[in-house]
Amino acid sequence: MPNPNATLRSPNPVRPMTRGPATILCACVVLLLIGCGDDDAFPPADSNDALRVGFAAVSAPWKVGAKPGQVGTDALPDRDRLLLRALSQLLPILSPPVLDPVAHIEGATEWVLGMLAERVAATVPGRYATLFEPGQGIEEPAVMKALVLQRGETKIAIVRADLYLGHEQIHRRVAALVAAETGIDRDHIFFVATHNHSGPHAVSPSPGVWILADAFDPRHFVYVTRAIARAVIAANRNLRPAVLRSSVREFREVQHNIIGPSVVQMTSPDGVSEAIPVGYPRDHFDADLAALRFDAVDTGEPLAFVFVFGMHPESLPGGHAISSGEWPTHVENKLRERTGAPSMWLPGALGDSEPDRGFNHPDHHFMRGSFESMEVMSEIIADAAERAFESTGTAPGATTPRLEQRVADIPGIDGFPVPTSAYLGPRFPMVRILHDSATVRLQAIRIGDVLLLGSPGEVTTDLSFNIKSRVDREAGNVYQGYEWPDAPDWVKAQVRENFTTDEVAPDKGAPIPVVISHANGYMGYIVTAWEYVTRPHYRQEMTAFGAGTADHVASAFVGMVRELEGGPPFAVELPDWHDVDLEGIDQIQTFLADLDEQVVEMSRALPASDPLRVGSVLAEPASEVRADSRVAFSWIGGTNDMDPPRVAIERRDGVAWNVVASGPSRDVVIYFQPPDQWTGEWQRAAGESGASMRIRVAGTYRGTVPDASVPDPIWDPEGKNTDYDAVSREFEIEN
Numbered sequence: 001m002p003n004p005n006a007t008l009r010s011p012n013p014v015r016p017m018t019r020g021p022a023t024i025l026c027a028c029v030v031l032l033l034i035g036c037g038d039d040d041a042f043p044p045a046d047s048n049d050a051l052r053v054g055f056a057a058v059s060a061p062w063k064v065g066a067k068p069g070q071v072g073t074d075a076l077p078d079r080d081r082l083l084l085r086a087l088s089q090l091l092p093i094l095s096p097p098v099l100d101p102v103a104h105i106e107g108a109t110e111w112v113l114g115m116l117a118e119r120v121a122a123t124v125p126g127r128y129a130t131l132f133e134p135g136q137g138i139e140e141p142a143v144m145k146a147l148v149l150q151r152g153e154t155k156i157a158i159v160r161a162d163l164y165l166g167h168e169q170i171h172r173r174v175a176a177l178v179a180a181e182t183g184i185d186r187d188h189i190f191f192v193a194t195h196n197h198s199g200p201h202a203v204s205p206s207p208g209v210w211i212l213a214d215a216f217d218p219r220h221f222v223y224v225t226r227a228i229a230r231a232v233i234a235a236n237r238n239l240r241p242a243v244l245r246s247s248v249r250e251f252r253e254v255q256h257n258i259i260g261p262s263v264v265q266m267t268s269p270d271g272v273s274e275a276i277p278v279g280y281p282r283d284h285f286d287a288d289l290a291a292l293r294f295d296a297v298d299t300g301e302p303l304a305f306v307f308v309f310g311m312h313p314e315s316l317p318g319g320h321a322i323s324s325g326e327w328p329t330h331v332e333n334k335l336r337e338r339t340g341a342p343s344m345w346l347p348g349a350l351g352d353s354e355p356d357r358g359f360n361h362p363d364h365h366f367m368r369g370s371f372e373s374m375e376v377m378s379e380i381i382a383d384a385a386e387r388a389f390e391s392t393g394t395a396p397g398a399t400t401p402r403l404e405q406r407v408a409d410i411p412g413i414d415g416f417p418v419p420t421s422a423y424l425g426p427r428f429p430m431v432r433i434l435h436d437s438a439t440v441r442l443q444a445i446r447i448g449d450v451l452l453l454g455s456p457g458e459v460t461t462d463l464s465f466n467i468k469s470r471v472d473r474e475a476g477n478v479y480q481g482y483e484w485p486d487a488p489d490w491v492k493a494q495v496r497e498n499f500t501t502d503e504v505a506p507d508k509g510a511p512i513p514v515v516i517s518h519a520n521g522y523m524g525y526i527v528t529a530w531e532y533v534t535r536p537h538y539r540q541e542m543t544a545f546g547a548g549t550a551d552h553v554a555s556a557f558v559g560m561v562r563e564l565e566g567g568p569p570f571a572v573e574l575p576d577w578h579d580v581d582l583e584g585i586d587q588i589q590t591f592l593a594d595l596d597e598q599v600v601e602m603s604r605a606l607p608a609s610d611p612l613r614v615g616s617v618l619a620e621p622a623s624e625v626r627a628d629s630r631v632a633f634s635w636i637g638g639t640n641d642m643d644p645p646r647v648a649i650e651r652r653d654g655v656a657w658n659v660v661a662s663g664p665s666r667d668v669v670i671y672f673q674p675p676d677q678w679t680g681e682w683q684r685a686a687g688e689s690g691a692s693m694r695i696r697v698a699g700t701y702r703g704t705v706p707d708a709s710v711p712d713p714i715w716d717p718e719g720k721n722t723d724y725d726a727v728s729r730e731f732e733i734e735n
Contacts, residue, residue: 049400053242053294054148055304055342056234060162060227061141061323061664064672065640066128066200067214068135068323069164071316071368075211079131083211086115090433101438101577108432109584113591115207119216120598125606125641126674128202130215133321135200137671138644138664139371140325140333142199144224145344146231147294147304148184149447150239151403155183156445157232158190158306158452160344162325163224164201164213166193166456168436168521170225172589177229182236187407189232190443190454192346193518197314198324205588206522208434218595219602222714241297243397246450248512251289251384254366254377255311256282257461258354261484264534269490276491277484278534282359284482286310286349286464290514291388292450293341297399302341307385308514310348310464315355315366315374322371322669327355327378330666334382339389347517349464351457351525351539375666401448406560409439410572412545413552430544431581434524436588438581439574440544441520442553444560451510453557454519457526458539463550464515466499470554471561473509481528498528499551502558508565526550596714603715609638609676609701615724618677621695621731631682631695635726638701640672642721645699647680652692652730660687676701689735695728 067073089111122130129135142162149156159174175186202217203224204210262279292306313326328345335343355366355377366377431438435456443454453467465479481498484491524542532540532547543549559570618634625631637645647668649661661667661682671679680695687693703722711719 048152050151050241050297051244051399051401051403052150052239053303054235054238054240055146055344056231056238057143057145057342058227058231058234059141060144060224061138061644062200062220062223063128063640064136064138064323064644064670065126065134065674066202066217066220066323067132068321069196069198069201070212071197071314071318071320072135072323073129073133073321074319075132079211082131082215086207101575102580105431105438105577105580105584109587112205112207112432113588116205116216116588116591120218120595123218123602125602126639128200128217128220128640130202130217131210132214135323136321137669138323139669140329140666141323141644141664142196142325143329144228144231145342146228146235147306147344148182148232148235148239149403151400154403154405156188156190156403156405157182157184157235158344158346159192159228159232160346161191161193161224161228162196162199162329163193163203164196164199165204165209165522166191166518166520167204167206168441168456168585169205169589169592170203170221170228171520172585173225173592174228174232176593177225178232178236181233184232184236188405190445190452191520192454192516193522194313194326194328194345195347195350195458195518196324196326196328197312198316198320198322198326200323205592206432206434206436208430219599221592222595222599226714240303241399242294242303243297243399244401244448245293245295245392245395245397246291246448246512247388247392247395248288248290248514249388250287251309252283252285252287253361253380253384254356254364255285255287255353256356256359256367257284257352259352259531259535260359262535266491266534268488274488276534277487278531280352280461280482285353285461286515288348288514289384289388290348290450290512291385291392292447293389293392295393295397302339305335305339305341305343305389306346307343307388308346308348308516310350310459310517311353311355312350315369315377317368317370320371327374327381330374330378331382331385333666334378335385335389338382338386341389343385349459349461349515350517351460351463351527353461398448402446404564405443405445406564406570407441407443408556408560408570408572409441409574410552410556411439411575411578413548430524430542432584432588434542435522435544437521437585439578440523440553442556442560443520444557444564446510446564449511451513451561452516453513453561454516455526455553456519456521456523457517457544457553458524459515459517460525460527460531460550462498462528462531463526463554466550467515467554467557468513470503470558471509471513473506473511475503475506478503481530495530498530499554502555504558504561504565508562508567510561526553600714600717604717606641606702607639608704608720611701611703611722613676614638614701615726617726617728619679620729623729624732624734625685627685627687627689627733627735629685631685631731632679633695633697633728634677634679635697636676637678637697637699637724637726639676640674641702642700644670644672645678645680645697648696648698649682650694650696651687652694657694657696685733687733689733691733692730693733694730697726699724699726
């Protein structure tokens, strides 16, 4: 467990080239909480200058039977057939350097539209996995969360979408759905994906992603975008006067650098072949845990808690077949239970940070471990986040903090205008295939002392350190990259050329710069120039604009922050192919927006279930169950075209039945077996010896009678969905 006294450090250190015991000890004993303003008296609640905050969360479990993320189930033969077919079709639009970018973009756009149309035509009821084996169950479901901040005329929505990747086309569609009711346009939606490796993700309009997370499903796209939109709209309605407090601390209990150390043969400038240390130590990662706490001005109750640190949500093993919110949802739920605060995690620099595999802590084997090890890791993270929440609550607060932002769409580097990748052999275009557009959207948001810097890439540790060092309040501390102490001087000199040294003036810098990955789209990884030339790998190949990508992104942030602080406008000269790029994006967005009507027709075509079967019991719990054992109950329900049923574990208290656990959740996992067999499994029976328990199910099936329920305009336009319930026999806990 983490040391409760090992908390914080200055938010703007001069980053050491190595992290020895003395460095870590110093970082662990220094505490710095930073206020967000110098206003001592809260302004009137109706003041236009006051900060107002609204939070909302919308559960989005999707369908049991969908592939759960990247690692949940194995590929079917259709996946390989799709890959071979795609490569053959892409040959005419491969991208050697001499190819006209306009022809490249136009060809890729037409190909993607054709692939999407095929997927819509192939959609059938009951089937929610196409290229991979179907999932079997669900525990903590995906949740879409939104935090709306308003001060004066400025209103910004921060969205935390529980998705493997966050596509620009999802961002655009959500903005279209919320703009009229909220007044929030796309430029003011900070759209962040969790990068959850165990959540359903059949929403990608970029077919290259399908080989990892399953093919596009129009039903899932409509479901997800509308769930996110509902969260933003609800958060906007929940706006209340708030006080902001913020802090930053180190947290390094559960992560490791997945790249690790290695050695390569390189030729020195003198022509000598040398064994050169490359890669990184396992404890080289951005360990910042930044926190923003929003409390109600009138009652003091917590309205929202945002915490940021960088680590992949990749703690479940391959083939687990269970849709899960992974450790982020588990931790957020624990924080809500402990503090009462609605909580939201945002991914920091996670490009090379994964759950530990015993490298930094011998007893921490968390990466792709198990549900049990994920629970252990979630407890450790929740402990650290809870300490951040409590200590941040003692910092000076602000009810009129700065709330400003800048957004920029930047093209690639001169001479590398259109992203390409050689990862799958021949070079093929990443635009439309792996990500949506040929420009990259960057967003900088100043919230009091906190500066959120969002990139659509998987930001690596060295890039994060560089960005922070160039926009903080220290001069001359620009971080260039990790240097192995025993590396030759010529190697260190090359590492020191990873980035340019342009930085924001110290008096214009941010007290707490925070780098966010997977914001506003997806562009792949962003490795440094040194890693790009020394480590052939898929991370290198998915670095969109070649060796200079990291500095290109970091330098753009410097220009944006400089403008945000009153400097010259950050001007980006867009290439002549940009209009063609936008036209293609708009064509695909029109196709995606039109899916709503098609999904309504798919909903109308859902087959009805037999009402005489629905609710029938298949298997009962034993009459006596031991504490800590698993308890299962099976029944006939509706098909998996309906939302998953709710399962409640109830204890008899006199004549009343009280719920002690419910699911789908970490406590109660729900399984589905076609065509209509469901099982609810209580993961750990609990209660006093002799306590009388039962399992109660509340589900929905597709009936035959119109207007049997309140119609849903998308999923049940005729109101044919019908509720059912099922109840197990009573059983006793035996200790």
